[in-house]
Amino acid sequence: MIRQDFGLRVDPKRRSNLSAKQRQWGEPEWQQQDYAHRLNFYTVPPTADISLEEFEEWAIARLKVLSELESCAFRNRSPEETATYMAPILEKHLPLHSNSSRSSTLQGERKKDHFSHFILRLAFSSTEDLRKRYARLETQLFRLRYKDDDTRERQAFIDSCDDLKWEKVGDEEKRELSQELKDATPGGLGPGRRFEDESWFKVDWERVPELVESRRVFLKRGMAYVPSREQSSLVVAEFTRRLDQALELTARAIPRLDEDDRLTPILHHLSQSFTAPDTAYSTADALPGTLQPHAANIDSLSQHFPLCMSHLHKTLRQNSHLKHFGRLQYTLFLKGLGLSLEDCIIFWRKSFRLITDEKFAKEYRYNIRHSYGDVGGDANRRGRGYTPYSCQKLLTEALPGPGQAHGCPYRTFSPDNLIPLLQGMGVQDQSVLKGVREDVGKQRYHIACNRVFEYAHKKEIKRAKDDFGWGIAELDTISHPNTYFKRSFMLKHLGEEVPKGEKMDTD
């Protein structure tokens, strides 16, 4: 259905062409859509003919842009840095010029932008995780373009959208609420700005949740009074809202799509290249490609490990051995770090100092390879082995027996043993230790772990927020050991440009 709405269908006679379907609601002029504005809310599906090559090429171009945007978030680039970084990438893959540029390719650019958005919408609507990720990245892209749009053209775009016409607060009401409106403006109106010159919109508060959360609007009986200068967040919020809704609809229509055409494999491939093996563990939690860990630097990296993993590491160093479940938990964590199978085998071989090569090869090697999906049944290999354990997994496993070191120490250790362990890690602050005790008493083990993390990275977190624009998204509650590691590592290396190819055993 969607694909019909989308207006794309493979025509068997014109192998490399996709012809527009005649649709009852299709106005003739839509065949040649005219793009009056640079910005697009993507409410109307594209209808023109494009070739199969263009279909794939355009989608890949947009995918490239979105992936780069995503990596900006991982690298904690500020909005300004992101804009600078993205400018050449956008120019290369998905240029979009303003009307004032008088570029001759204007309509072509906008068509490509329009189509590629809808193609990826199809490719990424299959699972909720993909939809969320796509909506998030598309929103970022929209925001980026919105910001650098020509002011007058932007206003023309806003005026062209019916949904963006919000109710203006009338003069009388504005006067009545003048004190409240001023007080709800963080930092006041600003120097040189007069109340009389400012205007406000009135919308249901649900439309501007971010502004409500940070108390940047006045609320009255369910209505939010939004200063006109916040209009951009309203526009962006509206963009997200519509896209979320559209993706939801696409997802519901997908199962009804005809499987027997040539778009399906392309769409499938597109979404595959975007999918992480497991929702709980995102490959984003491995280190960037240039910072691969290897067999010899695990000791130095272990300073960034959460308690569960540093405990395994220490136990391994102390005993030159780890029991089965500990080995499994630790191997998967290392795999999640990005440690290659080869290096992982070397790491374990060297760590098990007291056993022979033969014994190692016979009893341990296979398990490591199995965890990586190098051996085992089809399903195991296809799935690239097991996924690194999340906190949830660790907290719901059976408790370790004597001599075993796996699991989450916040849960498996009694408070009286846990506290010295933490002190050994350098957590001396009494209030933190008291907090941990309380968390553990309430079975909020992951909160305890997050508390320790925040304490151990207090300075860096402040810096990351103040100087690097880290927000809630980057500093949300950790619920995966690999996230703990990644964040710790990133925080301790804030702002360092790591040259390509440099290994990270420098710390």
Added chain:
Amino acid sequence: MPHAISPEPTTEPSDAVLPDAPASDAPSDPADMSGDDTAAPVLGAAESDKENRLEDMFDTDSDDDEFSSSAAKAEPSTTKPAQSGKFSDPGIMKAFYQRLFPYRQLFQWLNHSPVPTIDFKHREFAFTLSNDAYIRYESFASADLLRKQCIELLPSRFEIGPVYSTNPRERKTLRKKSAFRPLAKELVFDIDMTDYDEIRTCCTGAQICPKCWSFITMAVKVVDVALRDDFGFKHILWVYSGRRGAHAWVCDRRAREMDDQKRRSVAGYLELLKGGDGRGKKVNIKRPLHPHLQRSLKILRAHFQTDILAEQNPWEEDEKAAHLLDLLPDKALTAALRKKWDSAPHRASTSKWADIDALAATGVADKLDATQLKEAKQDILLEYTYPRLDAEVSKKLNHLLKSPFCVHPGTGRVCVPIDVAKVEDFDPFEVPTVTQLLDQIDEWDKEHVKAEEGEAENDEAGGAGKEQEKEKKLQDWEKTNLRPYVEYFRSFVNELLKDEKTAKREREEGGDPMEF
């Protein structure tokens, strides 16, 4: 005198079958037969619900935590163990669930209509049993089936979760996981005295007294008015959590349908104090003060002088007074204050608070910024009075919260609604305990049997029969001190139902602005 325990279900009081129960005794849906759904989930709970257990651990209602198995070891309860054992006695619990629990009102509250809808039928219930087993994803086709399950399991408490897109009991049979998702739940808040421990001087741990209860009173007032005046919610049910806190259930349709992001933004709007137990400054707000904070300040100022300065006397100790000094600006001023207080150990907080302005007025600090001092004092006032919400509870649509009218296993008190119009008068120590209530039923029955006998002797053929019938119709809770609470709840639910009806009519006429 044994408590009022009905011998066996066969002789249950006549009000046992609820008006909304299915016509026949046998439930129409075989999946809901109690034979099926009582034993199996108990065994299956640990195994089948693994994927949800972490969430459960994070989301436990802290007010009851000291009674869960593992937490109990960590922190000794302050109530006498003998007493807490008494309240969870199976006989008492059975009588409570048979005779006192207001299922019908609870059903109407959650169902929003007289006939069972998916609002009730797809609603998740979770039971905590006396052996600490935890059963999630229970659901019921009617109030009567919920009642049967309660009597069967005698849970030490049960929790209410969201309405799901499909029946929670059938979630395993669905081919697509995404077909089972939470659709709606009241917006909830949890205020617990533990979060006040660092500023509370009168009691510690699980204890409370009238002095510290005022923290909860203040919190209820501030949150309630914000939810009504700012967010426009109308149906807010406050419930005593049974020991040392209160819950709020915002039941407006608009609130129930909020997604996590919107819940987070309401919680964020109301949240003010950041940071843990350290000595740092917890209030960091920019000026001008947001209208919500100005209003809160006004409400809280009235309590500060008496409930905080006089009753809690938070800065009597030198160490605590040092924290106060940390929060004040201007070195010269704080030095002068320190000197004064050092020479008068244990000077009362009221005096210390007054000293600040008094010394500032003498000009000990010539560079003092009057606005800065005023703002610092506002911040301090807020730090000691502003609601401390367990915000995590509010942020998730699928969070479970203990049902109103459960019995707190530690205190035996029933989790009764608090009439917010009279929140100042609410006294947690007046809340009836389950044993008191059962005594009251016995008491009432005894008196009325006597009276009947007396009447029968005097007037063999007269109107006694009529009178008797009228009394028989009384439900057991009506014979006890639970009555005003159930009646308040009933009127709350009626108001909610009225609005639901109007909204439904508007929707049917196609005029509902909430539907897109």
